[in-house]
Each structure stands twice: as structure tokens, then as C-alpha cells.
């Protein structure tokens with residue numbers, strides 16, 4: 111029944127069925143939780159084309175701006191209308207257990223994604239996000255954009271209290287719904303800023 115769909119835990123990362131195996135690389139000190147996928151952009155200026163439908167476009171803009179407000183100079187998403195490094199969209203992928211996914215972000219010969227050609231896709235699964243408010247949709251896309259920058263899921267072990275939960279926490283039930291985390295937290299920003 112509509113409205114009674116059970117929210118599922120995960121946010122798919124990298125569509126493992128169609129991309130390379132993700133090898134988490136722990137790059138943080140013991141006090142930090144961020145981890146890396148092993149890929150980074152050659153340039154921190156990452157172009158983004160928002161092709162979302164009307165109900166999602168604003169959430170993607172907010173997610174992009176949330177990152178741009180915290181990353182260091184030279185590391186930002188630049189919204190463009192044509193060819194872009196990252197394309198965002200929204201589809202009903204069905205009851206698959208994740209409310210967002212990022213594709214093609216882990217194929218990076220030599221460890222670098224090419225700002226001249228790579229096209230990563232970050233996608234809402236509207237099967238779940240159709241029931242989310244704009245802030246919750248922003249959370250989903252902000253998390254996916256963290257993957258775009260090369261962050262893997264934060265290494266939190268068991269489910270941490272909200273005060274210690276990162277945007278890159280693996281479970282959107284906890285991160286997005288319970289904790290209302292709608293943009294990068296300090297640890298997430300530290301991870302990106304240390305990478306570029």
C-alpha cells in the first residue's frame with residue numbers, strides 16, 4: 111500500500127553489479143571515520159548537470175550547495191547545462207533496498223577520475239524517496255555526492271548516536287530519517303578536504 115512501504119537500510123554505492131569492486135581504503139587517523147574509495151578527481155572542480163524532475167531538482171541544488179559551503183577553495187561542484195562530470199537524475203528503481211545510488215565512480219585508472227570525460231551518475235530511487243520531504247531528499251543526494259568525491263562509507267562500526275553520525279554513514283534510515291543529517295558534517299568535510 112502506498113505510504114506503508116518499509117524503508118530500507120542501504121544507500122547503494124557504485125552499483126557493484128556493473129562497476130569495479132570497491133576496495134575501501136582507510137585514509138583517516140584514528141579520530142576520524144572517513145574512508146576512501148580509491149578514486150579522486152584530477153581536478154577538484156567537478157561539473158554537475160542536474161537532470162532531476164521538478165520534485166528533486168531543488169534537493170540536488172541544496173545538496174551541491176551544502177558541499178560547496180564546506181569544502182576548501184578549488185574543490186566544488188560547478189553546475190553546468192551541458193556535458194558534465196556528474197549527472198543527477200531520479201528513477202523508480204523499485205523495492206531494491208537502497209534509496210540512492212552512484213554509478214561509475216570507481217572506475218579510475220591510476221586512481222584518478224578524468225574531469226574531461228568521466229560521467230558519474232547519482233540517482234534517487236523514487237520508490238523510497240517519493241515519500242521523503244525535500245530535506246530528506248537533500249540528504250540522499252548529499253550522501254551520493256560524497257561518493258562522487260571519492261568518499262566511501264564512514265567507518266562507524268555499530269550504529270552511532272546521531273551526534274556522532276556522519277553524512278557518509280551507510281544507513282539512510284539512521285542518517286537521513288532518525289538523525290536528520292542533510293549535509294556533510296565535519297568528518298565528511300575533513301575527508302574531502304584531505305583528499306584534494
Ligand SMILES: [Zn+2]
Nearest residue numbers: 121122123280
Ligand atoms: Zn552510500
